[in-house]
Amino acid sequence: MTQLSGAPGSDILRYTAFSADPEGGNPAGVVLDASGLDDEAMLAVAAELGYSESAFLTGKNGVEHTIRYFSPKAEVPFCGHATVATAIALAERDGPGDLVFSTRAGTVPVTVTREGDELRATLTSVEPQVTEISPDDLTEALAALDWPAADLDPAFPPRISYAGARHLVLGAATRERLADLAYDFARLEALMHRLDLTTVQLAWRESPDVFHVRDPFPVGGVVEDPATGAAAAAFGAYARALSLVPEAAVLTLHQGQDMGRPGTLTVELRAGDPRVRVSGTGARIG
Known part of the structure; x- marks a missing residue:
């Protein structure tokens, strides 16, 4: 302290x-x-x-x-x-x-x-919004990440999702693709500033309700965020808006494993309520 x-x-x-x-x-x-x-x-x-x-x-x-x-x-x-x-x-x-x-x-x-x-x-998040990203901006994002378009999961269309902050959501086709994160910091930062993005939410689906995620955060001055609650809320809104999960669902997001700081985020979607609930534990450091 x-x-x-x-x-x-x-x-x-x-x-x-x-x-x-x-x-x-x-x-x-x-x-x-x-x-x-x-x-x-x-x-x-x-x-x-x-x-x-x-x-x-x-x-x-x-x-x-x-x-x-x-x-x-x-x-x-x-x-x-x-x-x-x-x-x-x-x-x-x-x-x-x-x-x-x-x-x-x-x-x-x-x-x-x-x-x-x-x-x-x-x-409980503010009311979310999910919007499309232009083809040119998507091409630039993939170039900055050094991700071939073939490495995207076609079941997860790229979108910008907001639940308090804007995040570009990209689905990885494999866990190996998600684990290999080496991107152009300055190039991605420039694109994110132009699109008013807080992070890029990279996700891989392990099972119907379990996901692994990573969040590059160059606009914040760090390479990667270990566990991102705002992005988890945005991801829940995205997954529901695209009917990737039921309207009412509880999702588990694992984040930070590739950084050596594992964390678990629980995302709850409720029928009839557009807002997203994100929960987790916490601990005092030192």
């Missing part, structure tokens, strides 16, 4: 999300009282930590917390793993229960429950 200079009580906490093991999942910085920090200070904290994102609670109105997210390079509208990390940090301090986060993307309810010795947080 690090104390922020000039901001009493504003400790920098470190949590991992989507794993109960501090060595797994996706690390995030969490500041539960960032009311005294300006944008430059929050960006500096995120850059110093070097995690894909850090979360800052900048205010509270009743039960609703205002939350902001910064990567080492820029502010992002929504971050799922930092939301989970923050919710678990609050639950450790105040006890499990219901929370409401006000994000730049909209209102995100979160419920934290205790399962034995573990805390599990479930966020």
Whole structure:
């Protein structure tokens, strides 16, 4: 835990999300009282930590917390793993229960429950949207990734999916294709800035409801995100919109295995509700 200079009580906490093991999942910085920090200070904290994102609670109105997210390079509208990390940090301090986060993307309810010795947080996304990507932009994305078009799974048409942040979803034809990730950082970053993408969600289907995913994140200043809650929500919306899964389903996404930081994200789709629920455990680091 690090104390922020000039901001009493504003400790920098470190949590991992989507794993109960501090060595797994996706690390995030969490500041539960960032009311005294300006944008430059929050960006500096995120850059110093070097995690894909850090979360800052900048205010509270009743039960609703205002939350902001910064990567080492820029502010992002929504971050799922930092939301989970923050919710678990609050639950450790105040006890499990219901929370409401006000994000730049909209209102995100979160419920934290205790399962034995573990805390599990479930966020409910904003209403998602799924749109097509132009052939030229897809060609550029594949060139930046160094993926031949033949390596795509034809059952998973490329789309841009949004559930708080925009992600390009690409289906890998094989697990080997997914495991081999060596891309042109600057070229993919440029395309993602132009398309306003947060990550590229690369997915391989192991079984009807089990997927393995990876998320290049050059716009955030890191090569790859270990466990991406916002992309998991976007993927759930994508899979349902294209009828790849039932309207009501529970999906398991494994992420981080190829990075040595395995995590598990649970995606729940409910009939009649367009929003997507993403849940996972978390743990304090250090």
